[in-house]
Amino acid sequence: GIQVEQSPPDLILQEGANSTLRCNFSDSVNNLQWFHQNPWGQLINLFYIPSGTKQNGRLSATTVATERYSLLYISSSQTTDSGVYFCAVGGGGFKTIFGAGTRLFVKA
Amino acid sequence: DGGITQSPKYLFRKEGQNVTLSCEQNLNHDAMYWYRQDPGQGLRLIYYSQIVNDFQKGDIAEGYSVSREKKESFPLTVTSAQKNPTAFYLCASNEGSSTDTQYFGPGTRLTVL
Numbered sequence: 001g002i003q004v005e006q007s008p009p010d011l012i013l014q015e016g017a018n019s020t021l022r023c024n025f026s027d028s029v030n031n032l033q034w035f036h037q038n039p040w041g042q043l044i045n046l047f048y049i050p051s052g053t054k055q056n057g058r059l060s061a062t063t064v065a066t067e068r069y070s071l072l073y074i075s076s077s078q079t080t081d082s083g084v085y086f087c088a089v090g091g092g093g094f095k096t097i098f099g100a101g102t103r104l105f106v107k108a
Numbered sequence: 109d110g111g112i113t114q115s116p117k118y119l120f121r122k123e124g125q126n127v128t129l130s131c132e133q134n135l136n137h138d139a140m141y142w143y144r145q146d147p148g149q150g151l152r153l154i155y156y157s158q159i160v161n162d163f164q165k166g167d168i169a170e171g172y173s174v175s176r177e178k179k180e181s182f183p184l185t186v187t188s189a190q191k192n193p194t195a196f197y198l199c200a201s202n203e204g205s206s207t208d209t210q211y212f213g214p215g216t217r218l219t220v221l
Contacts, residue, residue: 004150033209041145041196043212086150088210094139094158095166096210098150 002027006087006099013077013106021072021102023087031090032063034072037101038083046072046085077106111135112213114199119218121186121193129184129216131199137211138204140182144168145196145215154197157182158204186218194220 003026013019023032034046047054047061049070054061058077063070074081084101112133121127133140139158143151153166157176171190176182182201186193197216202208 031208035212041198041215041217043198043200045209045211048209088151094141094156094164095153096141098143098152100148100150 002029002089002097004087004089004097004099006085006102008102009100010103011105013104015077015079015106015108017077017106018073018075019077019104021074021085021087021104023070023072023089023099025068025070025087025089027068029065029068029089031096032070033088033096034061034070035086035088036081036083037086043086074104077104079106079108082106112199112201112211114197114213114216116216117214119216121218121220123220124188126185126187127218129186129197129199129218131182131184131213133180133182133199133201133211133213135201135211136179137201138179139202139208140176141200141202141210142166142172142174142182142184143198143200145198151198154184193218 005024007022035043049061049063051065058075060073086101087099090096115130141156142154155174157163173185199213200210202210
């Protein structure tokens with residue numbers, strides 16, 4: 001099956017810093033989502049981005065499907081950005097495969 | 109307010125007991141999903157349902173059972189056959205296409221005593 005690898009596994013930032021999170025996947029996918037899991041466990045959709053580039057405020061994402069990777073950019077990080085960021089892909093059918101996540105801590 | 113609700117938020121179970129986790133959605137979504145998350149790990153698919161009265165096993169279905177008698181409800185039973193049930197359980201739904209965004213409930217944290 002499709003493998004999803006996220007890097008880095010852990011990231012500590014000073015408030016105001018920028019960061020890039022990466023998601024590599026091993027095969028062609030028909031969908032790709034980025035989620036943020038807050039400290040209480042709730043998963044929030046950030047982007048649905050099987051290809052191309054999208055922006056939402058301080059967050060943006062780019063997926064290069066032909067090269068099998070996606071990037072999530074966080075600019076001017078805030079303490080509320082802390083949590084775990086997951087990349088999830090679907091390769092067909094209804095199964096979605098999640099990466100192990102990037103754990104982000106933003107220091108005040 | 110449209111969304112997905114899960115109950116209870118916390119659940120404690122003695123070994124050998126079956127427990128049922130509730131998941132309800134009012135988004136009129138056709139597809140619903142159950143995931144398990146262990147500490148420091150990603151999500152793994154337990155079961156999914158594309159339509160009422162139909163469901164399919166995911167990657168880790170052993171020791172779990174589900175039903176889908178109503179479009180808005182997809183309860184998960186953790187049976188005594190599940191060897192290591194302590195985990196965080198998340199329910200999700202979407203419109204039913206594999207290309208649709210999934211929306212998640214707040215989760216149930218199950219602890220076996």
